[in-house]
Amino acid sequence: MSPLVMNAPPATFHVADLWRGTWMGPSIVRRGGATLHYVGPAPSALPADVIPIPGVLLPGFCDHHTHLQLLPADARTQLLAGGLSRVIDLGGDPDTLAVLAEPDPFGVAVEFAGAFLTAPGGYPSDRAWAPAGSVREVASADDAELAVAEQGAAGASRIKVALHGDAGPTWSDDLLADVVAEARAAGLPVVAHVEGVGQAERAIAAGVDVLSHTPFSEVLPEALVARAVAQGQRWVSTLAIHDPVENAAERAAALANLRAFRTAGGEVLYGSDLGNGEQPLGVHRDELVALAEAGLDETAVLRALVGGFGRGRWKKRLTWMPERPGAIAELTGAVSVAVGDLEDVGA
Ligand SMILES: [Zn+2]
Structure with a gap:
C-alpha cells in the first residue's frame, strides 16, 4: 500500500x-x-x-461482472480513471487471478470467483476466449468439494458455475445441488451463468445467490421472478452485451426480466461483462442507458453501482x-x- x-x-x-x-x-x-x-x-x-x-x-463504484485476464495488463489503473473502484472477476484461471488481485493502491480493487465450474464438456470449455485454467469440469459430488476448495485456496470470494443448456452438457439437478452445498460449506456465495430455456429456473430452484447476467433466453414467468426475489437472489445486469439489432430478442427478454425483477423488489448489481467484446475501461455508458431503459431511476442505478441496498x-x-x-x-x-x-x- x-x-x-x-x-x-x-x-x-x-x-x-x-x-x-x-x-x-x-x-x-x-x-x-x-x-x-x-x-x-x-x-x-x-x-x-x-x-x-x-x-x-x-461511494466507490463496482463492476460486478468482469474478466481481467481478457483486458490489457494496465487495466486496473485505467479502470480508476473510468470511475470504477472495485471489480468482480467472474471467470478465469484462479492462479493467475490470485496474482492479478493482489492489493494495489494504484489500481482498482479486485475480487474473483476463479474458474468456471461446469459439467464435463460444458460451457465454456469449448470457447476460444476461455484462458487455460479458467474452466474446471466437475463430474461428481467429491469432485465438487475439491473444485470448490481449489478456488478457495487461490483466494476466490465466490464460486462461478455455468448452466448453459444450448452449449454442451450441464449438471443434473442433484449434482448442481451438490456444487451449491459445497460452496455453502466453504462459506462462498454461488454466481451462475444461465443460458438456454429453463436454466434460470434451475438456478433459482438450486438457491444460487447471484445470476451473472439478467436472464435473456426467455421471458421468465412472474412467479419465478418473485421466487428469485423472495430468496434474496441478486442479478448482475449485463444488458448492453446484447446488440440492439443482432440480438434484439435477447435484449428485449433481458429488459423485460430486469423490469419485472425490479418491480418485485429484486436487487440489481451493475455489471458489464468487461473483457467480453469491445468495451470502455470504466463505467459503460451503454449499460447505464440500458438500465434506465429497464426502468431504473438514478437512485436505483447508483445502488446497482455501489452494490447492495446500503449506503455503499x-x-x-x-x-x-x-x-x-x-x-x-x-x-x-x-x-x-x-x-x-x-x-x-x-x-
Ligand atoms: Zn462473463
Missing part, C-alpha cells in the same frame, strides 16, 4: 454534495485511516480546520465527480479517488 493510503492524516472536508443512498446536500466528512465518515450537513460558517474540496462524492463503501476508494450528475449517462464522468488523496481531488 502507498504511505498515503495507509497513513493519510485525519482530516475534515467540506463537499457541495454527497450521495449515501440519497443526495445529502452540502456536507462535512471526516477521514479516519482509510475510511471516510459522514459527519452531517455543513454549517453556514465552516470551522477553520475544514478543508473545502470541489465536486461531489459517492467509503473505505480506501471513493467516487468523485465534478458536479452532481444531471442524467444517468453522465455517471461516465466519474473517477475513482483514494481516500488518502482527497486533498488533491479535482486538481
